[in-house]
Amino acid sequence: MGSRKSILLSCAFALTAFSSEAFAQATEIEELVVTAEKREQSLQDVPVAISAFTDERRELVGINSVQDLTNFTPGLAYSTNNDRASLRGIGRFSNNRSTEGGVAMYNDGFYTSSVTAFAQSTLFLERTEVLRGPQGTLYGKNAIGGALNIVSKRxxxxxxxxxxxxxxxxxxxxxxxxxxxxxxxxxxxxxxxxxxxxxxxxxxxxxxxxxxxxxxxxxxxxxxxxxxxxxxxxxxxxxxxxxxxxxxxxxxxxxxxxxxxxxxxxxVPLQAPLTPNAANFGIGSxxxxxxxxxxxxxxxxxxxxxxxxxxxxxxxxxxxxxxxxxxxxxxxxxxxxxxxxxxxxxxQAPFFLPLQNPLAPATTVNALYFPRxxxxxxxxxxxxxxxxxxxxxHEGPVQWLFGVYQFREGSNYRLSDARFPDDARFETPVLFSATNPLSTAAAAPNPLRRYAVGESENKNQSYAAFGQIDWQINDAFKVTAGLRYTYDEKTSFEGARLFCLYTASCPVSRVNGRPVDITAAASPGFSTINGVQVTDAAVVGGVAGIYTDATTGLRHRLLNYDWSAVTGTLGVDWKPDADTLVYGKYSRGYKAGGFDSGTTTLQTFVTTEKEMIDAFEVGLKKTFGGRFQLNASAFYYDYQDIQIPLSFFNETLGANQTRFVNVPKAENYGLELETTWQPIDGLQILANYSYLNAKIKEGVFSPDPDDPLALQPGAKIAPASAQAANACIPGRSPTGTGATACSLLVNVNQDISGSRLPSSTPHRFTINANYTWTLDPGTFSVSSSYVWRDSTYYSVFNAYYNKAKSYGTTDFRAVFREKDDKFAIIGSIKNVFDQRGSAGISGTRISNNSVGNNVNHPLFNRVNQTVSYILPRTYTLEVQYRY
CATH class of the missing domain: 2.40.170.20 (TonB-dependent receptor, beta-barrel domain)
Structure with a gap:
């Protein structure tokens, strides 16, 4: 890896050193106009940390995807697998439609909740802008981390x-x-x-x-x-x-x-308490x-x-x-x-499982199972x-902008619709009875053969009024002040249904082979209006605001909450000369709370409070002789009430369940550098570096679903006062008695204070060298980029199984453009050395009663890993023709 990096840097410096009479004078860096503050301004005159890319720049350096965009934008991270973007550690920790990301995305000024539009080709896009840091005045839809804006070709x-x-x-x-x-x-x-x-x-x-x-x-x-x-x-x-x-x-x-x-x-055929381990049971490898x-x-x-x-x-x-x-x-x-x-x-082929007969425990039954x-x-x-x-x-020292904003979203969201498509028995389940485990009372029909359903109908509304004033005190100093009021209201109507088969929770299914509907027992939650439990049956048609639809078998409840905040910014700019801008500012950012709705079990703790950020930033934008440009920014965030879904392992259900909580406080601080150097005609060198320290300062006590007994290396066990009386913490033993006794079926809480926020890469570095020859037929450009990313955690539980290793990638492009720009030929190679870099990683505990809590099982305390990879080496040849 080091040798490849050295080769690229050597090439860049060799190009820099190259000179001749033909290249005695370099052209100046082209001015780039942006609309970051909803006015057309030179990028170097805007007191905001911005990365902007024209269609020409994107084609030259090879920005063809959102992942490519992160390579050239300090502080920006993106996960392709779940379509989440983050800036400076601020982003989205859930894809639930009742929550939102911390990065506002605008397509020609119109808000969008998906990053996919930013992957369009340069045929459609004129310019892409990334604004880093809270945009508390001019951008209202969840711009607590920053904003992305694309401008179409017109x-x-x-x-x-x-x-x-x-x-x-x-x-x-x-x-x-x-x-x-x-x-x-x-x-x-x-x-x-x-x-x-x-x-x-x-x-x-x-x-x-x-x-x-x-x-x-x-x-x-x-x-x-x-x-x-x-x-x-x-x-x-x-x-x-x-x-x-x-x-x-x-x-x-x-x-x-x-x-x-x-x-x-x-x-172990009965590993899982709800549905058996039969898909893996008896498998060859x-x-x-x-x-x-x-x-x-x-x-x-x-x-x-x-x-x-x-x-x-x-x-x-x-x-x-x-x-x-x-x-x-x-x-x-x-x-x-x-x-x-x-x-x-x-x-796919069904087979029989030898299981204990609940009517005659000394005997077994052959239970038919469909694994798909x-x-x-x-x-x-x-x-x-x-x-x-x-x-x-107008002309004058005071410029102003005022506005109002309205947004409304509706959605049908189905997180889980898990099915046994080959097992017709799921069409006619029986109803769970706590008093008679062998009851065969019929449940509502299940024609789609589902075994777990979690869905929600959602409505989100947002209203805002904002204003910003710029006062040019004199030629050198300008003061900016902005204020915004935002009101958000969200409603979610949930539906859930859950079944079990053959397990200890439903022994009757071993007798009659019919799945058991356990929805009512698995969904203890209730409707809430602004955080208050609803007892009025009329709210959703059932007792205590929760009911089961006899036709569909879905259990329903209603969630409603509203949030509001006053945000804004205050900044001072110093422009001692035409080529220098120094700025300092304070911004307050806000993101509405949300619900962890649409799960298969209607849990109690699903509503979060709003997030807030107090952000302080200083920046420098400097151009030296028209040939070297340096943009630098340093920031500090006091990040409060971070909305994070924390899972715990429910031993009864044999599955992870989520509690949506507000983590009290994190601190994010860092440094970002972007440079452009044109030492001679035809040669351009781009480089950027970002340092980010984003850590939880005041956390919560929660179990790690992949290490519920806190036995993995580095587990930080919470104080005894934050543990259940029978949790297996130091000083207690599963074989003990009295006060020293504990149960392996109880989660052990961990302290997440000091953990890095997910997707917050500490160090990232990019360098691109491109050179253009002007020939009689046209221009020929070559461009090479190297990107190095530091190791990154993808969970607040900073364990080895959630940590992606550092890696570097190299890209190469060659572009020929005919002198009248009638046609162009572009050849590119992405990931030249075929690096296996990871854009995300997560652990999965090998669980549960029969394995995870059996200290004698060979897989006890083992965690599997799922790694999300960047694309391998790809190469493309493109032809463009204009007429």
Missing amino acids: PTDDFYGETRASYGNYDAKTLEGAISGPLFGGVRGRLAGSWGHNGKGVFENLNPNLPDEGNRGAVWTVEGQLDGNFADGKVEWWLKHSTTEWHTLGRGPGGRTTAAYGSRVTD SLLPGNTCQFCYNTDDGNFINLESTTTTLQVVFHADNFDVKYITGQTYYDYRLQTDLDGTPR QHNQYQEEVWWFSNELNIAST
């Missing part, structure tokens, strides 16, 4: 057309095209489309009867735009409508990026597929992804004499569905928003 005054095609390894094909120009009167239009298909998967399925998958399948987008003006140009309008579809086998958010390492439990080969899995059901999304956005600007009035509105429909294999094996299991995850979401801004345009 219709042109003259006719323009473009066609692109590419091909790469893994049978990766893309076709793209766009036309633009005047239509009628003062109206212009633009139509663009993209289709991509990857025919081969990067992960090998060891099951010979099914195809490989991972980054495989088809994605297409069609986008249309219209714009124009009237009233002598005083009113400008722009309309965009886009449609995107994904039909893939493990490609995109939620796609197959992981391999599982560790051991199977092959000798005791090792998980990752132990066989690094990019391997072995299943009988694919990771099928279907995503359909349509978005319509409208902007209207009225230019008055001394101010502009801008209205932005839009709506999105987003339907995402993901099927995953749950049993993790290729077994899969889950149907769904997010059906629709949202719309309206924003009105009034901004000054």
